Amino acid sequence: MRNSTRYIMSVGELKRKDNSIAFRNENGNFYIPIESTKEIYCLNEVTVNTKLLDFIAKAGITIHFFNYYGHYSGSFYPKEQLISGNLTVKQAKSYLENREVIAKAIVQGIADNIYEVLYHYYKHDKKEVKSTIDWLKEEVFKYLKNENLDIKRILYIEGEIWQRFYSCFKYFLPETFIFNKRVKRPPDNPMNALISFGNSILYSKTVSQIYNTHLNQSISYLHEPSEGRFSLSLDLAEVFKPVIVYKTIFELVNNRKIQVGKHFDKELNYCLLNTAGKKVFVEAIEKRFESVFQHPRLKRKISYKTAIKLDGYKLIKFIMEGKEFRPFSMKEMV
Structure with missing residues (x-):
């Protein structure tokens, strides 16, 4: 069961790498284990693409985005299944x-x-x-x-x-x-x-x-x-x-x-x-x-x-x- 929250604090790119999530910045690639991740908080300028979004949607992972001042900008989360x-x-x-x-x-x-x-x-x-x-x-x-x-x-x-x-x-x-x-x-x-x-x-x-x-x-x-x-x-x-x-x-x-x-x-x-x-x-x-x-x-x-x-x-x-x-x-x- 996923119960882990990941925070990204530097500028970089978040992308799919094979069957993992990779964050790339000026210091290289850092891998985020998909099996133990439920939420990702992007606290700096982070680039994503549709390939990644489709991948994390299928994995049930939510991404939250924040602006320069630390204010919440918005979220990407999987298509809602709990609709009534x-x-x-x-x-x-x-x-x-x-x-x-x-x-x-x-x-x-x-x-x-x-x-x-x-x-x-x-x-x-x-x-x-x-x-x-x-x-x-x-x-x-x-x-x-x-x-x-x-x-x-x-x-x-x-x-x-x-x-x-x-x-x-x-x-x-x-x-x-x-x-x-x-x-x-x-x-x-x-x-x-x-x-x-x-x-x-x-x-x-x-x-x-x-x-x-x-x-x-x-x-x-x-x-x-x-x-x-x-x-x-x-x-x-x-x-x-x-x-x-x-x-x-x-x-x-x-x-x-x-x-x-x-x-x-x-x-x-x-x-x-x-x-x-x-x-x-x-x-x-x-x-x-x-x-x-x-x-x-x-x-x-x-x-x-x-x-x-x-x-x-x-x-x-x-x-x-x-x-x-x-x-x-x-x-x-x-």
């Missing part, structure tokens, strides 16, 4: 009739997981985060129980949750990684660079996990459905950002595994992880994707990566059977 017209119709109907219910559940999941992340620091003598923890517990959790919230108010409280979370960074991160606001395109400082890169990897990982369900990637609930992007992946990725992206960042920064003077390229109006920084970050986030916890309902250990796919199945249960949709929460971990 019935589910797609009901998924669209659920958007029309139950959008707010699903969007609220996602925002509740974001709030739950941010609460758990901040509570960890509160327990380790970072008492300054208490006001945000109390706000989440005493105001946000109660507010989200309101059945009459429209999508604008749901999006407003989501934005406020993230802003309050960002405002806590100064209490447990070194000064060189503090930032004033979230800047995405392009990121303007080391923390924004880390967040953008981590979010892009999480988003593409979620694309791959939803591909293994019958869900339609273009019909979303928290984010507006739009042409040209897999907006459902943005939805399901949200609750995992505090757990996967931000915990990875905090541990790398606080343990000095990522350093401003060593792992970033800074220009006049943007800041990006350099190749060395990307390697450190990729290794850490992949370990987090593959790390496991005891699932209370399944009574077995699962990985964070599997948890993303399970959220897709939970959404299907809601759409098809009306079963309550409760995204992943760190409270489930044992």
Whole structure:
């Protein structure tokens, strides 16, 4: 069973070589074993051809492409085999009739997981985060129980949750990684660079996990459905950002595994992880994707990566059977 992710960080050409995948750059050919590969992430300028794409499609391999700034550009994945017209119709109907219910559940999941992340620091003598923890517990959790919230108010409280979370960074991160606001395109400082890169990897990982369900990637609930992007992946990725992206960042920064003077390229109006920084970050986030916890309902250990796919199945249960949709929460971990 393939469960391996491969990252390509240099400029080069990806091609089929006999019955293998070969990556060629200025240093020569490097072979990627097809039997143990499920995803390939191209984090630099990589050339491919139709011969390769046909080969990897038959092998069930997905390729994700990123631009110069580390933002997700798109994916090539095999022709969809898990297609359900019935589910797609009901998924669209659920958007029309139950959008707010699903969007609220996602925002509740974001709030739950941010609460758990901040509570960890509160327990380790970072008492300054208490006001945000109390706000989440005493105001946000109660507010989200309101059945009459429209999508604008749901999006407003989501934005406020993230802003309050960002405002806590100064209490447990070194000064060189503090930032004033979230800047995405392009990121303007080391923390924004880390967040953008981590979010892009999480988003593409979620694309791959939803591909293994019958869900339609273009019909979303928290984010507006739009042409040209897999907006459902943005939805399901949200609750995992505090757990996967931000915990990875905090541990790398606080343990000095990522350093401003060593792992970033800074220009006049943007800041990006350099190749060395990307390697450190990729290794850490992949370990987090593959790390496991005891699932209370399944009574077995699962990985964070599997948890993303399970959220897709939970959404299907809601759409098809009306079963309550409760995204992943760190409270489930044992």
